[in-house]
Amino acid sequence: MLPAAGGEDEEKWLAEGIAGLQQNAFYMHRSLDSNNLRDALKYSAQMLSELRTSRLSPHKYYELYMRAFDELRKLEMFFKEETMKGCSVIDLYELVQHAGNILPRLYLLCTVGSVYIKSKEAPAKDILKDLVEMCRGIQHPVRGLFLRSYLSQISKDKLPDIGSEYEGDSDSFIDAVEFVLQNFTEMNKLWVRMQHQGPAREKEKREKERSELRDLVGKNLHVLSQIDGIDLDMYKDTVLPRVLEQVVNCKDEIAQHYLMDCIIQVFPDEYHLQTLEILLGACPQLQPTVDIMIVLSQLMDRLSIYAASSAEILPEFLQVEAFAKLSNAIGKVIDFQPEMPIVSAISLYVSLLTFTLRVHPDRLDFVDQVLGACVKKLSGRPKIEDNKATKQIVALLSAPVEKYKDIDTALKLSNFPRVMDHLDNATKKVMAVVIIQSIMKNITYISTSDKVEALFVLIQGLMKDMDGTQDEELDEEDFKEEQNSVARLIHMLYNDDPEQMLEIIRTVRDHILIGGPKRLAFTVPPLIFSALKLVRRLQVHEADEIDEDATTTPKKIFQILSQTIEALSSVPSSELALRLYLQCAETANDCDLEPVAYEFLTRAFILYEEEVADSKAQVTAIHLIIGTLQRMNAFGVENRDTLTHKATGYSAKLLKKPDQCRAVYACSHLFWVENQDGIKDGERVLLCLKRALRIANAAQQMVNVTRGSSGPATLYVEILNKYLYYFEKGNPQITSSAIEGLIELIMTEMQSDNPPSDPSTDAFLSSTMRYIQFQKQKGGVMGEKYQPIKV
């Protein structure tokens, strides 16, 4: 018997085999047609001899086998007809054993056996026992597997199962089980033997061929699962232990992996749940090369789905302590294989965690336990470098975050931060982002300073420079994105109760102040505004109930704010700090805290004086100061005077004349506030407007005077509009003749051809004049006021 060789040769041999088979089949049919039993047997034996070849790979052998199979069906039908005509099936059974070679003999025997069982002249169990024993005669793996597969196929509908017509006396289903188990065991042995046949260099080819044959072996398990007579007890006491015994003892990686998988797929989940200990007990005994993770996660997957299928099933899981058993089994597997790479161990825990979150989501202790087991495995090792392992740890940590939409729950897992500790800094940041995204997506609020503290520990990689990080690596855009997400997060830290909220604010303040100058510009503003919202709430409620014992006061909060904004000087971020001081000033003003408001405004001025150098920035800053000051009513006369004097002074000192002009006339509003007790100093208003006019005039005198929107003509029109504003408000210092004079001045200025006037200024003047006309025609008080103005 020559071993199978190259592909082309194989095709040739297969063709030869098929040809031989078909030829003998032809003669066999002719013999059948002429009722010549002896000849039929002779030719069928010859036909089956083609299956004696060793030259074909399993794939090709299968083709030959299928053709033989088809022919044997017809032969079987003939046998049946013969027995119905009076021929004894027992005689037939004996007759076919005269075939020369053992393989054809056994195929024929099985075929007659099928008829024999159907005739019921002997118990099915006896015939089956006989056949399964006889098949031992073929020890060649491929031939043996196909033969036994044939036996399995023709017998599967004739097993003496409960309720079957072949049942015979009671409990014969035990014999059916025994039959299938024996066939299975023998087939597995043959299958495993293939691994060791042939030279070492052909191992890969052999393994591929084995893989092609695996379903032949697995089919037996499927047949077992269909036997009605097997109940849970029999499965537990007999079937599973026998199958597992074979699986473990064969010590073959391919067989073990495939068969464990088969067992899990083929038998009901109910059985698995009740035999968990036995099934899991086999796992540590398997070959170390078997990927136990896949096997176990398959099992846990099925059990998760089973648990979800009905509400009554879940208590069963608790009753059999499914979690504990799985947890122990995984622990054992990991312990038995100290060489197991860390990524595999973590993957096992990820699988277990997935199971736990699906089946026992309410049992945080279970979840924490899984994380704890992981911590134990990771402890004593250096920080994880392996990318795959890192990814698995991120998956492990992300699972509870995703499952429990409220981050509060994840924060309760004591082992969560411990697992995080084992990540390198870059991955810690990845996890931090996962956590923040979950909070933002689910709009969950973190409501106590303790929880905030716990959360910040988890995301500390984002909040400060960790030891050993070289942050120059980090892209500026990425850094900004990171910090902006931290900023957004700060808005999710909230509690209705002022005491609690203040604690939260303090905690946040403590953490951001050690974040380093690069981060402050991002993290300080959201904290400030969060705190100002609290101040506003206190202020509004103070009107309702005055709580003498309240320890949370606006004053305390302003202290914290002051200190926090000051930290921005280390960045430095003066323009931002100036704006924040102004916000605080205004809010303090609304609380009637005059000294606090004064202090904030003073600081804003100091920053303006000393830090804001860019001329454009100065223009914006001074307008913000004027706008804020204009709204503030908490100041006594002296303080107010000091501040307005400063504001007007700085306005007049801006770099460019048009900017000076505009700032100064803006200052006029500092002396005229429309609400009841607001200041209405008409004289000082007029002084400002006149000063603005002088500046506009001076701008005109300058060589290379600017045109267009900052030209003196435009400035005059703007000031004219301000005159009209105060005129309408009833400032006695603004007279109709003053207005007329100003209009005349503008007209003169505009009519000078050198340089020609700007169209936008023209339009502005036109609309202003239209406005005056409109007001004159209005009638009533306004119309009367405007009446004297001649245009």
Add this chain to the structure above:
Amino acid sequence: MVLVLALGDLHIPHRAPDLPAKFMSMLVPGKIHHILCTGNLCIKEIYDYLKGLCPDLHVTRGEYDEDVHYPETKTLTIGQFKLGLCHGHQVIPWGDLDSLAMLQRQLDVDILVTGHTHQFKAYKHEGGVVINPGSATGAFSSITYDVNPSFVLMDIDGLRVVVYVYELVDGEVKVDKIDFKKTAAPQPAP
């Protein structure tokens, strides 16, 4: 029918984490023809988001905007209307309608869109209309107490503009509308 979205003072991430979910689900790309944003986005992410809603995006500078190069004011013509855009912190007293009317005359526009106070306003006077879309995120304001998130959608059709204001009150979106008709442009004085 030209749809113009007016919004501003989002103050993300300084004062608010995000636009309200209900607003975001209403604002879908492809429906709006122009966006006028009063300013204080504050970060580029928000600019990109708005640009994704509508490529014709106009932004004026708010005092907290990360990008300092947005213009102080902007004017554009849509149909029969001239529109002006300005954040509003430059116009003192803040929120004062007469002072805003002056800016409107200066820019020579029919509709002035301005913000800063975080309070929705739609005010008609002889010179035209002043609209404040409020704060789209309901951000804290030292000027206005109890800010509800709001934005404005203008439907410009010939000489008529319908101003829809969307406000988020107690978790529900409320809509109101105001009609404005422009009289035909007066003849220029000889």
